[in-house]
Amino acid sequence: MDLVGTFVFAISGAMLGVHRRLDVFGVLVLSFAASSAGGIMRDVLIGAVPPTAISDWRYLATSVAAGLAIFFWYSPWARLHTAIQLFDAAGLALFSVAGAEKALTYGLDPLMAALLGMVTGIGGGMARDILVTRTPTVLQADIYAVAALLGAGLAVTGSWLRLPLVPTAILSALACFALRVAAIHFGWRLPVALTSRDPRDDAAT
Amino acid sequence: MDLVGTFVFAISGAMLGVHRRLDVFGVLVLSFAASSAGGIMRDVLIGAVPPTAISDWRYLATSVAAGLAIFFWYSPWARLHTAIQLFDAAGLALFSVAGAEKALTYGLDPLMAALLGMVTGIGGGMARDILVTRTPTVLQADIYAVAALLGAGLAVTGSWLRLPLVPTAILSALACFALRVAAIHFGWRLPVALTSRDPRDDAAT
């Protein structure tokens, strides 16, 4: 499951890289960052070093393959924004669930395992966006980290209830994916704090 | 002391998040990043994994409470810039001192413990600013990292002289806070290198 998540996140990173007209190596770096930063953060935080993404060459190979595929077969006619968002949602779902389960394995308590699952899910996207100096989607987008937390939380709850692992993981990931895609489709957004400020002022901050 | 520092830094992060019109979860992520990134960096660097901010739920609870408080009771009439700076200065003072003392406990030599104290103090603010793609205050502001280094250095010196822990910590934190607030109030700044360049050129860099 980790490798599938790596692949789809790598695609989201590569698409952003191509979109920003990075060169082929920049695209590969961005696809590796998008696909591995979350897992690396989780592994460093729970003390599982060297992180799987570093010690296991299959993760690197997967992200390079995804990056090259996008680089060479990137269709300019693709509805780019939507495609990036869909792959991003799938990666988010897979990583949040896998991340939460790995944190549980390392003995973290359920609340913190859910949090680390969320970090695994959103870390790659944050690294990807920071690398191209864009405010991370997670901080602004419609129901992004919430979806990650939902997936991670369901996985942790399932483990706590001793439900069978694989169906729980699949359902948790689907719930996360569905919430994120519904949020994109229907434009659901979390509330913004009420201020009397005019939004246009913010540019000056 | 760590929890108090967490609270005030979380407030500074939440205020910036509200100011940038992030949604409620974005505000919480920013308050967690501002309050925990410095401590997490320190813990990862000294090998104390999982970091306290991850393994102890009280840190998360504190930053979430601070973030929600700001989100719901954010007064648009607050003199925002000043308030963020004051909370930031308090967090800086508390974290620098606590960070230096934790690094000493892990057996680092005094010079490096003072440096890690400074990292603990400025790390949260740097992470907060980078997340909203703002050049970190620490690199530009009046006497920011210097104040953190003063607090951390005093705490390390006190420990080296075997002075009693609590009074030393309080005085070190007060010295750091006072220096930072004085620098804000009087507009003290560190010198910038002399160049013949016209500042207006920099926009093009």
Place this chain on the structure above:
Amino acid sequence: MDLVGTFVFAISGAMLGVHRRLDVFGVLVLSFAASSAGGIMRDVLIGAVPPTAISDWRYLATSVAAGLAIFFWYSPWARLHTAIQLFDAAGLALFSVAGAEKALTYGLDPLMAALLGMVTGIGGGMARDILVTRTPTVLQADIYAVAALLGAGLAVTGSWLRLPLVPTAILSALACFALRVAAIHFGWRLPVALTSRDPRDDAAT
């Protein structure tokens, strides 16, 4: 070799800091970040904590010395852009090779050691650029990460063939440096993916 790399990378960081008109402490933070971030990333990833750059005061002293030297003797007439790029290329070469060799020492397999050498080389520059909210050079520049990978790969190959350590390291670093400088001089660039998009559109992304 690590200390020489620290020095030249610190100079590249300090020059960027002066160029962006940071104050003296900001310049020092930027020179420390540019010179140490790559090595710290490598050490955290392979579990060598506390990282050398933190536990050995000579790294800090070297980067502070380089930062102060640039701050006080920065010549406004220097051909700034070229100078930063040359120092950056030298640091890249030294760090990639030293990083790959350290990763080998910690038992990583050759492919991953070469990758970590590249991370060591490009990490400092990425941290430096992110701190001043600039899209990292590595993602856009002519043959940057490729040169790092070449140096690291040669060093790993040499070690695998049991060639003598010092000549291998020097030749690997020279190859990396030469490739990078040639790429700058002749304007070599890696290809960008073909899209039908007008480059001017990207500003709106």
